[in-house]
Amino acid sequence: MYIPHRIFFEKDALEYSLGKKLIDRFQREGKAVKYTSSHNRVTLLPGDTPPKRFLEAKRTLVVGVRRTLTFAGCKPSAHYQLPLTTGCPGLCQYCYLHTTLGPRPYMRLYVNVNEILEQAAQYIQSRLPEETYFEGSATSDPLALEHYSGSLARTINFFSGMEKGFFRFATKQTYVKNLLKVKHNGKTQVRFSINTPKIVQDYEGGVPQVKERIRAALAMKKAGYPVGFLIAPVFIYEGWEKEYLNLLEEISSLWKANSSPGENNDTTFEIIAHRFTARAKKNILSVFPHSSLPLEEKERKFKYGQFGYGKYLYSPDIYQQMKELFLPTVPRLFPGGEVSYIV
Template sequence: MFKPYHVYIEKEALSYKQTKELKKQLESRHLPIDVIENGQTKVAKGRDTSGDEVLMISVYKNQEFRAAPPFADYAIPFVSGCVGRCEYCRAAQCRSFVRVYVNENDLLKKVKRYAQKGLAVTFEGSLEADPIPTEPYTHALAHMIEFTAKQPNVFFTFTTKFTDVDSLLCLNHQERTKVRFSINTDTVISSFEEGTPSMKERIMAAFKMMKAGYPVGFVIAPVFVYPNWKEDYLMLIKRLKEYLESAHPSQPVTFEIMAHRFMKVAKNHLFQVVEDPYLPVDIQEMSYKYGPYFYGKNSYDVATMDQIKELFEFGLAHLPFNYEIKYIV
């Protein structure tokens, strides 16, 4: 569970019922709470030396939801900023505070508006941050899951590395919410994903969600090529087979597999904000590819990508349950 050491409330948020409930809950934990002017984030950053442990309570003001392909049609923002400290992640490198939004009813009304056309619409709840760590405070996921279950053409999905899912197990979800667990090898987690649960803990959380009837998927990303990487990723698949053998998922388990890629500027920034960083990548050994928005990223060459695809297609074929590989990129 996320435990901030300081809380800031923007004045505009004080008029919301959820803010009052949050404030009462946080005060019971004897946490220091300050009210600040709207948008006065520099004050908050200046007072605290570890921004990722600061909680900001705000109002979400954007008029429209962001598009969120390929995971969903739109992103619904319950939280931004992440408590994980994964070295390869841009959000972790920014060292921003965690911000939750209290105008939840406004967001749900907007969901209804987006779904009025009669076509199935999927909303993504984790585009800006992992939503599980703040769930004990906001219950935003629980509200969205139960809301989605009542909407005939709305679906919901979110991705998480965290395992505090017990509060979601007994909800009426009608199999309309899909939970995707981001997993990786023990080597990658211990080396680059500081502050996150182990591989086994994540898989066991997925087991709980499967037993509760939720559709479940796995995001294996970023896939790193390092000494013994093949053995490690095959061991990861073996653990999936062992721990999930008795789960009997209600729908095929999906897999989204993404090799590591980065922009040179992001890697340079990493070395400025992370003490003694190390990622098993070498620009000289990687290919440069242009994306859809006229910027490029370094990624593994064709031969290496072929090895990655071959490994996962071979390994996943031994799983004891129905599955679907969405993509390997």
């Protein structure tokens, strides 16, 4: 469970009940709290090398107010992002946050949850009678701070009463205990991000093991939540097809052993192939100088993305191989389940 080594509060966070509750808690626990006028001013973290500074930034929590209440788009997983937190304590070398957060990978927790949810309600209203989907993990792993904030539980409860609004979030964390009893009405889908043993061993760090993530997925499934898996990023290496197949088979056996006859098994799989941006490559090699990540531009296909920067993708024939593996395997192993997309 994430425990910050240093904590900053934006002063106006104390005008919100969650801000007050958090500062009381940290003071009771004897944690030193500093104040900052803005998260942008959280600089001069300890560490004399980029890898050390990166690690210390991950250990830093900034409690603040979400000021931008215009939600960005979030294709292909949802219509809008829903920002409850920013950042993730994980140390995955391939992380997409190397592009979006760059040199500011510290954890940010927003206390104005009511304002964020009111904004979501307005978006839902503006799109009626269409359904509107919100993604809670576009720039964070929101479960990583749930033991402090309870914001996911509030959000899940909020969406349980929204006829045309749906919430989803993805995580590698496993602390789901507080979510199991929350009223959700099936309106929130949680997806657990998993990968093969080789990829976990070579490139992931600071996150629970895949077996624990699958156990947490099962607990959420038993609590009636729609559950899915994010296989991300898929890497192409010798034996990759066999290893991804083994992963799917492992989950499938567990699912079968824990399903009752007639139970709806609508497990979804989102398949995201590895990609990188020029900015991510620079940041990755600065904080993981010995990384063996495949980051050769000439072996990839360049494409402009929705946020204006280009990314290096696998070639179309590799995407074809991924389709041939995942598209028939998922419905075979998970009757009623589906591949939501392969990107």
